[in-house]
Amino acid sequence: MKNLILCCGLLISSITVAQSSIKGIVQGGNNFLPYANVILKKSNNAVVTDSEGNYLFENLAAGKYEVVATFTGFQPEKQTITIADSTITTLNFQLRENNTLDEVVITGTLKPVSRLESPVPVEVYKPAFFKKNPTSNIFEALQNVNGVRPQLNCNVCNTGDIHINGLEGPYTLVLIDGMPIVSGLSTVYGLSGIPNSLLERIEIVKGPASSLYGSEAVGGLINIITKNPTNAPVFSADSFITDWGELNVDLGFKGNVGKAATVLTGVNYFNYSNPIDNNNDNFTDVTLQDRISVFQKWNFNRKSQKQLSLAGRFFYEDRWGGELEWNKGFRGGDEVYGESIYTKRWELLGAYELPTVEKMLFSFSYTDHDQNSVYGDTPYLAQQRIGFGQLTWDKKINKHDLLFGTALRYQYYDDNTTATVTEDVNWIPSLFVQDEIAFNDNHKILLGARYDYNSNHGNIFTPRFAYKYKINDNNILRFNTGTGFRIVNLFTEEHAALTGSRDVVVLEDLKPERSINANINYLKKFYTNNGNFIGLETTAWYTRFSNSIIPDYDTNPNQIIYKNLDGHAVTKGISTNLDFVFNNGLKMILGATYMDVSKTEEGVTTRQILTEKFSATWAISYRINKLFLDVDYTGNVYGPMRLPLLGDLDPRSEYSPTWSIQNIQFTFNKFKNIEIYGGVKNLLNWTPNKSNPFIIARANDPFDKNVQFDANGNAQATADNPYALTFDPSYVYGPNQGIRSFFGLRYTLQ
Template sequence: MLRNKLLLTLCLIFAGIGAYAQTGSLTGRVLNTEGEPMEWTSIQIPKLGIGVSTDKKGEYVVPNIPFGTWEVEVMYLGYNTQKTKLTIGSAKVIKNFTLESSSENLEEVVITGTLKEVRKSESPVPVTIISSKMFQRNVTSNVLDALYQVNGINPQINCNMCNTSDIGINGMQGPYTMILIDGMPIVSSLSSVYGMSGIPNSIINRVEIVKGAASSLYGSEAIGGVINIITKDAQNAPRFFLDYNASTWGELTGNTGFSANMNDNISTIFNVDGYYYNTPKDLDKDGFMDKTLQQRLSFFNKWNFKQKYNKAASISVRYYNEDRHGGELGWDPAHRGFVEYNEYDNDRNSGGYNGDYVLPNGYSIYNEKYAKGFRVPRFLNESDRSEWKKEVSAVHPDAAFAEDMKYQESIYTSRLEIVGRWQLPIKENVTLQASYNQHDQNSAYGTELFMAHQKTAFGQAFWDRQFGAHTLLAGASYRYVWFKDNTIASNNGTKPFETFLPGVFIQDLWKMSAKTSLLLGYRFDYDQTESANGNHQNAVHSPRVAFKYAPDSQNAFRASLGTGYRVVNIFSEDHRALSGQYEATFGENLNPEKSISATLDYEGRVATEDIGLTYSMGAYYTHFFNKIYPKRDDRNRTLVYYNVDGNEYARNIGASADIALNFNFPLRLTAGVSYNQAELFEYERDDEGNKVGDKIEASDFEFSPRWMGVYSAAYDFTPRFTVDLTGEWKGPMLLPTQGTMETFDAEGKVTGSMTDPRPERSPRFMKMNLQLTYRVGNVEIYGGVKNIFNYIPKNLLVNVDDPFNDRTAVYGGLQFDTEYNYTAQQGRTGYAGIRYRF
């Protein structure tokens, strides 16, 4: 009996071993959603520790798999991993897989390039997408500061006192960039200077950037490109969220918001955002603040509505208020609004200073409602100062005086924005859009008062439908701009600047084949402008063509050709024209600028078992006609705006490259570099802008670096702990200097000269930032250091002892100015914050 039991046991053991020894193979193909084979895709059975990769045909064979049911993982960087259970019960099991891309950059829906929602990978117009997650890698208080991380984008500080800024694309200056909010031209010329710093990151879902002319869709100002800030919808927002941080410079930033579903079809989101900085710093010891003091508050509310036929509607309102000022330390706010009483006759040909006091136009306390009184000139001694006040009091007995007034630039801003979008609840695709903004600004640049009010209304309707391989889009728009200030732009407030801009546009997106697509567009605008400079009407034609060729899912070539035009607005042109440092005038019959632009782009992807690589390269060329350019006369402190004409022209040519690397361990690297050459080719001109020679000379645009770049690295030490390294670098750029200025005695005779010690071009520099983020449930705690190497620009100001130019107005020499700048003066800054979502 025992022997029989032993034999039975041995038989069962060997039978089990034999059964386990039975194996089969798993074979098949891996394709993407376009039906193309995917090489280097990983096929793994984790429990057995075995795996293989696909070949060029996307085929694979996993041999020697024991019979049984196993979990199989199919992985490819940039695509969603597939996990499935398969039973191996025969010698050969066939299984094919189709992977979907998980890359936000490739598959996210974009709208800016074509005005119609399309997948980024299918758009013939290259669109750069900046997600809200990217803004969190290096925390900033507003979108202007966040865009430093984008290759080819150049946020530029234009004033060392008030930190006015704009955003250039591909080497062009800020006025050539059109800023949209939810597809609407809500950012007007006034807000493009100060309002950009008031758009908080907390309301942004993503930013889409189109580089190159886009006037066929968006009209005026879109010569350099378009930045479309797309705000959050309530459906995609957490029910409650907050984000607060503080810095070692004394900056406090905070935002709080919530979202709610009122019913199945209506939802809303509300956000309050604030920024406070009131700690003056002067690290370079020049007597002036390194960073503008700011207090701002922003309220944002958006409603989303679902309708029949899967159509949507939305309306949003944002109110923004800011108080900012910068300048000399020790400024007394009570001195804000005191103006100049005297202007000296400084005509060297008529004998120089004649001692007469002339009341500046519009700045007497009796005809300027914002003026409080007169500033007492700084250079007068005690006895001359007493005599001066007696003479003024004899004319204005009730005049108030500001003794020892410090130079300060103070700006009060109040702004309202309303944006609406309505897809008609019908079967046809018809969309109505409308926006309105009102911007009020009260500024004191030293003793120059700038009071400006702007209202902009915009309406647009368009229809689109697909006809086979063609997607047709057609529409009409109307834009009205009302602008009034106390400068020559509106004849010192007596003649508002008004623009009436009706337009029509049409576009055809033709899917020629699975690999090629062609976009053809045309826009017609009739520009009617009424201003103190005169009235003009212009019929503007803006054609556009874009072509895309994608031989496979890993490579895409894009080319585009388009035109642009732009109407000059003095406020958005040059801060020097407003701060009193220069007197601005317009040349006769100043016409809108026109341009033609061409771009060429390539995007590619490579993936292996270990890395995923995305790279892109691009080149561009823009040629300007009727280029509007200011002729600067440093001696007489004048700016004359004129059109280049005849054989004169301006051009902008350059190239860029970007690379992004993902590894099969949690490391992500990105880098980008741009080269740009922006030049003006013009005849020699006199101080009034008149041509005096026949020789064409080339000169660089100011504030346009030839080389610039960005970089970043991110590593997840654990799923909860991430380290982010970000940075930028810039090469030399041409900056405004005064050259050599003559000095005079009291009789107007030349006594010598002074040479501006500041270099004409900025030095090369690099800035680096580090941030650590730790996540616990719905809470994120973060902290870091900005400008790790403490790079601070040096010697940005001249004549700091005489910022009102009291002496130089009579005796010549270098004059105080504020526009010489190439990067922020804020040094190394530590910060920490907390973020919560529920």
């Protein structure tokens, strides 16, 4: 018996000695990749790299192994290795950045799916894309996305919205982590102050998405997805200054609360306090701002491994623009003109996966927005509260990938204007269903429908259909069609009336806008023999609107007239994106869009205001490894747009010229965890005033004290006012800020 035990011991000992190991480092570019996944194929063995990118497999038997390393934002890499007995073998990985075609996306179908497998085309933009041209807010950051244009709506207060394929901001739904918390008032003010340090990626869907997201997702949607606290750096900092005196600071912190939760905190601070008037109209070229935003996100660790997260943000901003001698002592008076806006905003959002066998997720959000503004001597005091709750059930049955959902939206709005006589309160319950059917690896269709009930507008039904044909791994064709709707939220447009002398006229009880859309998308990937990559994606679309609510600036220059269009409006066009990734360190992202946006009423078709026929964007990057230097050249170009004039005598151009904003940046990344960057924005020093006698009408008389009117309220031509104008800062199509240099520093501690 003793001999048997001894033999067994010697056998176990020999087996233990014969065990081997595989170790190595996972890198991406010049950086180690923490928390990357390293997997032994055809086994259940997987590990995660440490903060320095190291991994280790132990107690392996001798033999041949396939090892795969993956990391979000990078292409997976697979290597095959043969190991002998009692050895420690080193196997390192150098991952290449993903070209964004294979990202996991959720916005198109409310489910995580490979972008290539999604029947709905979704564009994905990672933080690396926005770092090529650093900005202080998401609004400005989108200027280099093809088909997406940040539109300034006022020369004085510099507020704006996001246009997708030529459609006004109210047609675009902006989500944060899938929750519709940026809407109404915040389409004008809420896109600032989202800390860039918390940005994981931005997903963009162009075209109606009302069958999943309801009202406002008529022209498209933008989903701002924040980082998972588990994968975020322990600390990050990014700060830059410009020679105009702008200062932006982004900070991110991560910590563990025992074993119960991981918490991520982000802080953004922006300050600009240097009045500049380069166009000599005695008005600030850029609004002065003092802004702080604090965002915190919690991920709770549940024994079931099911999702539980909670996030909140507080935002406060004090901004003003106007005559250079304005100060807060003139706020609300008629001596010196200024537009002063105090914005205070709370946001709360979360997700809870129910403890059930079925995959059921409850998501919710709540926002409270308080605004205290004055435009000259006109006060605008507004409050908005939006609550949203949604329950989804994700169920797979054979070839059917089903999603059932119900949602409830609460909207409260009140202001001191004549457009809001009483408080506006709305409850909007919704039901939706989606079925994604995979006939085989090549053919997939998606069927969807949504029912909403609005207390003001009754029943609203929105269907959806999508088809994806995977020709092969490198060629994908998609067709999408569906309807959209937008309930009436007049206060999001009325901002234009508050900043000038135009009166708002609502001619009728406004009905919800409806749209029907069809688009076809083709994606092509090319791989050359030497490892270079080219990605091509082209989309053609056609959208027809009924009951359109288009502000009418033309009928009476002293009014903004709102009514449902007695006819229809159309946006159609074609858009192409090209991605190039070369082995020599050169990368290019090129985009171009051609579109036609028009309205037809009483048989007459006219081009809609502030819509360009063509646009293009580019981001060209080159890495000089020997110098540890990255060079980024970014820019955009826009074709002429029809602009809002104040009458036949207005000397300003009816159409804008073709214009372009171009930037260059140099980033030095030799030091571990540190990036030093600097460059020049608006290299061409382009500003709108260069092709016009003036931009702001009657800037010398902003309270219209010296304007003479006839019995119908129309301005009259006089010696002091030869063009019969009133004060109006809404003639705006591009930023007034000229050339400027910037310098910044990034630090990341994994």
